[in-house]
Amino acid sequence: MGLSLARLALWLLLLGSVVRADRVNKSSSGGMFWSTAKEEGDLLRKAEAEDSTTVANGNDDFDGGFSSLDGMLQWAIGHSDPEKLKETAQDVQRLTPNELKNRQREIKDLMEKLKMPSDAQLMQIAIDDLNNASLSVEDRHRALQELLILVEPIDNANDLNKLGGLAVIIQELNNPDPEVRRSSAWILGKASQNNPVVQKQVLELGALTKLMKMVKSNSVEEAVKALYAVSTLVRNNLAGQELFYAESGDLMLQDILSNSSIDIRLQRKAVFLVGDLVEFQLETTSKAELPIFSNRFFLKSVVDLAASTDLDLQEKALTAIKNLLQLGTTEALVFKDFCGLDEVLERMRQQLQNLMVEEYQSDYAMDVESLRREVELIFHRKLGRVMRIPT
Numbered sequence: 323m324g325l326s327l328a329r330l331a332l333w334l335l336l337l338g339s340v341v342r343a344d345r346v347n348k349s350s351s352g353g354m355f356w357s358t359a360k361e362e363g364d365l366l367r368k369a370e371a372e373d374s375t376t377v378a379n380g381n382d383d384f385d386g387g388f389s390s391l392d393g394m395l396q397w398a399i400g401h402s403d404p405e406k407l408k409e410t411a412q413d414v415q416r417l418t419p420n421e422l423k424n425r426q427r428e429i430k431d432l433m434e435k436l437k438m439p440s441d442a443q444l445m446q447i448a449i450d451d452l453n454n455a456s457l458s459v460e461d462r463h464r465a466l467q468e469l470l471i472l473v474e475p476i477d478n479a480n481d482l483n484k485l486g487g488l489a490v491i492i493q494e495l496n497n498p499d500p501e502v503r504r505s506s507a508w509i510l511g512k513a514s515q516n517n518p519v520v521q522k523q524v525l526e527l528g529a530l531t532k533l534m535k536m537v538k539s540n541s542v543e544e545a546v547k548a549l550y551a552v553s554t555l556v557r558n559n560l561a562g563q564e565l566f567y568a569e570s571g572d573l574m575l576q577d578i579l580s581n582s583s584i585d586i587r588l589q590r591k592a593v594f595l596v597g598d599l600v601e602f603q604l605e606t607t608s609k610a611e612l613p614i615f616s617n618r619f620f621l622k623s624v625v626d627l628a629a630s631t632d633l634d635l636q637e638k639a640l641t642a643i644k645n646l647l648q649l650g651t652t653e654a655l656v657f658k659d660f661c662g663l664d665e666v667l668e669r670m671r672q673q674l675q676n677l678m679v680e681e682y683q684s685d686y687a688m689d690v691e692s693l694r695r696e697v698e699l700i701f702h703r704k705l706g707r708v709m710r711i712p713t
């Protein structure tokens with residue numbers, strides 16, 4: 323089956339080079355046809371219209387396979403030799419409409435013979451590959467890239483554990499190759515995103531601790547993906563957050579926030595996670611609040627990030643501050659005297675004013691300014707309450 327699939331992949335790619343799969347259309351008969359982007363494609367479509375036979379149309383089993391033609395093409399790309407693809411793509415440009423039509427018919431026949439493999443089958447192939455100790459590093463990368471695409475639909479993510487996928491991907495977090503570790507963390511993050519089922523499975527398999535260690539990796543790319551995975555694992559997840567704090571996740575965040583030589587992508591992710599964690603605390607009021615969130619050094623590192631010149635980082639820091647201000651355990655005077663929040667907000671106001679006249683990011687700057695004003699309001703309300711306390 324492996325050989326036939328590779329052949330099919332190549333042929334799909336051939337057609338993909340003339341016919342754009344990203345504009346798949348539903349025909350009136352309910353089937354799909356390949357909408358075309360180029361002249362050659364137009365010829366092809368005319369040919370299709372005549373006998374209404376298309377690559378995918380008339381194949382009722384089609385929806386049992388890839389969730390989209392695009393997904394199928396992505397998969398095909400991963401399974402093809404780039405050099406050979408380039409050659410064949412050039413060849414295909416020279417085909418006459420009739421030849422193209424014949425090629426298309428061949429593909430249709432082949433697809434019917436083969437039945438397109440389901441996503442679950444494709445995941446199984448990749449998982450089996452990963453379980454093969456003699457697999458080359460290149461093939462391991464390829465299998466992981468496939469899984470990265472395949473786990474995107476929630477149903478596929480939910481199947482991953484059943485197929486033995488989570489265990490093997492978690493195993494790969496220990497791979498000596500940093501790229502393999504990075505992709506594995508990325509897959510776990512993607513599969514866990516807004517998915518309590520997968521969150522629970524990954525947590526029970528004990529991956530959080532390992533991912534938190536990876537956040538300290540010397541490879542920034544690996545650290546970034548690991549922190550992404552940590553965030554998606556603990557998001558709105560009480561068990562995940564308890565484990566996160568038990569493993570000193572708050573200190574890990576503080577190290578990232580307070581260290582100015584840390585990559586800005588890590589800082590953005592860390593401060594976003596702070597905002598998220600605090601929001602969860604605000605929503606689940608019965609839960610004891612953690613001391614780190616009222617620690618003035620911690621608060622100061624968040625406020626300092628709001629003074630950054632990076633608008634994205636600023637926005638995420640503002641959101642975190644907004645949530646932190648609403649915690650009962652944080653003190654308004656600490657924000658004022660120790661963190662200098664007033665000055666930071668005022669400097670930010672001036673900076674945003676300047677950005678708002680620059681056309682290319684004026685909308686974004688306006689959004690951030692409205693968030694800034696909101697933070698200012700909450701801050702002054704909190705300060706006002708303090709000031710009114712009779713002494």
Ligand SMILES: *[C@@H]1O[C@H](CO)[C@@H](O)[C@H](O)[C@H]1NC(C)=O
Pocket residue numbers: 345347348349350357
């Ligand atoms: C999709 O099909 C409909 C009618 O079948 C047509 O009106 C529309 O232009 C098509 N869209 C594209 C992108 O080809």
Ligand SMILES: *[C@@H]1O[C@H](CO)[C@@H](O)[C@H](O)[C@H]1NC(C)=O
Pocket residue numbers: 454455456457458461
């Ligand atoms: C494992 O991978 C090697 C190298 O790609 C291959 O030769 C072998 O057939 C694979 N074994 C299995 C069981 O698939």
Ligand SMILES: *[C@@H]1O[C@H](CO)[C@@H](O)[C@H](O)[C@H]1NC(C)=O
Pocket residue numbers: 577581582583584
């Ligand atoms: C800050 O980050 C850099 C780069 O990751 C690291 O080398 C350094 O040890 C960190 N400093 C502290 C005080 O943790």
